[in-house]
Amino acid sequence: MSDTEINTEHGSQSEDESDGSTLHSKDTLSGHDEEFDEKHNIFDIAPPLREQLSARYKHSFAYRTFRKRVPQMLNELITCMRENETRIMEQCGDYARYDLRRVIWSLEILRTEVQKNSEFKHFVDKDPGASEWNIFIKKLENREKNQWFTSTWMDAECYLYRRIWAAFRRADTLSSYDYFSPKKICSTRNNVFLLRSVLKGTRDLPRCRLHFLLILKLSLWANRCDLSIRTDAPNERFIEQMVDFDEHLIADQSEDVWHLLTEGIHSSVCPVTVDIVLDNAGFELFADLLLGEYLIEAGLAVKVRYHVKDIPWFVSDVTANDFNWMLQFFLRHEISELSAFGRKLRRFMRKKSFELCQACSFWTKPQCFKFMREMAPCLYVQLSLGALTIFKGDLNYRKLLDDVNWNSTTPFSECLSGFLPTSICALRSIKSDLYCGLPLCVVEWLTEEDPNWMCTGEKAVIQLAVKPRP
Numbered sequence: 001m002s003d004t005e006i007n008t009e010h011g012s013q014s015e016d017e018s019d020g021s022t023l024h025s026k027d028t029l030s031g032h033d034e035e036f037d038e039k040h041n042i043f044d045i046a047p048p049l050r051e052q053l054s055a056r057y058k059h060s061f062a063y064r065t066f067r068k069r070v071p072q073m074l075n076e077l078i079t080c081m082r083e084n085e086t087r088i089m090e091q092c093g094d095y096a097r098y099d100l101r102r103v104i105w106s107l108e109i110l111r112t113e114v115q116k117n118s119e120f121k122h123f124v125d126k127d128p129g130a131s132e133w134n135i136f137i138k139k140l141e142n143r144e145k146n147q148w149f150t151s152t153w154m155d156a157e158c159y160l161y162r163r164i165w166a167a168f169r170r171a172d173t174l175s176s177y178d179y180f181s182p183k184k185i186c187s188t189r190n191n192v193f194l195l196r197s198v199l200k201g202t203r204d205l206p207r208c209r210l211h212f213l214l215i216l217k218l219s220l221w222a223n224r225c226d227l228s229i230r231t232d233a234p235n236e237r238f239i240e241q242m243v244d245f246d247e248h249l250i251a252d253q254s255e256d257v258w259h260l261l262t263e264g265i266h267s268s269v270c271p272v273t274v275d276i277v278l279d280n281a282g283f284e285l286f287a288d289l290l291l292g293e294y295l296i297e298a299g300l301a302v303k304v305r306y307h308v309k310d311i312p313w314f315v316s317d318v319t320a321n322d323f324n325w326m327l328q329f330f331l332r333h334e335i336s337e338l339s340a341f342g343r344k345l346r347r348f349m350r351k352k353s354f355e356l357c358q359a360c361s362f363w364t365k366p367q368c369f370k371f372m373r374e375m376a377p378c379l380y381v382q383l384s385l386g387a388l389t390i391f392k393g394d395l396n397y398r399k400l401l402d403d404v405n406w407n408s409t410t411p412f413s414e415c416l417s418g419f420l421p422t423s424i425c426a427l428r429s430i431k432s433d434l435y436c437g438l439p440l441c442v443v444e445w446l447t448e449e450d451p452n453w454m455c456t457g458e459k460a461v462i463q464l465a466v467k468p469r470p
């Protein structure tokens, strides 16, 4: 990712202007929806139990995603590319101007396809993944699930981000340009004072249960800062406010995670590795680096491995470039607390206490994690050699649960459909309509209070499935 200043101001909306995709806002769909729904056989119901989520259910976040959020996200991306043409040319060369026009044209076509509920097209790029995608799309065609509003939500969303990537990839000058980087860079730069205040509050914490819980929850609540949903920046008093966040934790197995790391794993026999499957860049990545730092310094792990996406994904997901950019950002920062943290991160990388794993393409495939063993055996074995894998965020959670709308009281470990390479911890602020492992009636009560609660990221869960070891 380049360090060039890029304007993201104009492409974004204020919360008031937004359209139902923003946190805290209500469902505001109306107008042409009835006509659209009738034409495309949209069911006037919420996602049925034990079914995979899909935009074919009107009362779902998936429906709103394709009716509102996705066209809006594509508009923002197009505007951002137009407004930053000169800067992109500085970075990618003069010819980028022509490539950019072609890309914008492709993005406009894509937006129309979503709005018209068109069929998925096959990929024509030369990337090795294209043929695999095309086989997958063919299968969807055979099952008549190859449209934005007939496919599952997961298939359609992953296809969307792969299509955006293909539009840039085809253009020689832009093939390795990360079109979401302006947003990701700004989200870090605009929060420098927050980063400093969090750093000040978390230096040299001795090993103890309470400190561990603080850092684990910081990593959890940082997941509220998802750039594809949230327009407001986290508050500078984030750490102090976290005490109040606790009441929003509707399933909390954080103590079990502490016990697993301190008692369940015999670190004297084999050195403990913890894997963190990252979600968003910006403040959330920072919090995940703090979590890694604490695990190492408190002797809870000897190695923390970070997993990233191989292509720009769901707007703000971390790629290897974002990870490296953040290390450099800290290292070179003029604020002493930030640069000291940067030097520590560099030390951890050099000593291999931290490892940035080679980005595995499985993370950007539409298949959920129960298929990992078969589709990405090396990744599965890698995770199984670690003591614990922490999955960050809502999208990873959806993939853990096969994107199925489980009965909300079904235990977390049951909903993993056999996926348990090692012990698994999910840190998820809830931004979609699926849940599990919750106490009886919680979903009913919350829905009575606010039918939209599950799309706001306000509530969260910390859940753990322990892998029995011989």
Ligand SMILES: O=P(O)(O)OC[C@@]1(O)O[C@H](CO)[C@@H](O)[C@@H]1O
Pocket: 065, 157, 223, 226, 228, 229, 279, 280, 314, 392, 393, 394, 395, 396, 398, 429, 431, 432
């Ligand atoms: O994984 P994250 O960053 O916590 O959330 C990803 C997300 O924004 O994308 C999906 C909808 O597009 C939802 O599952 C969720 O709201």
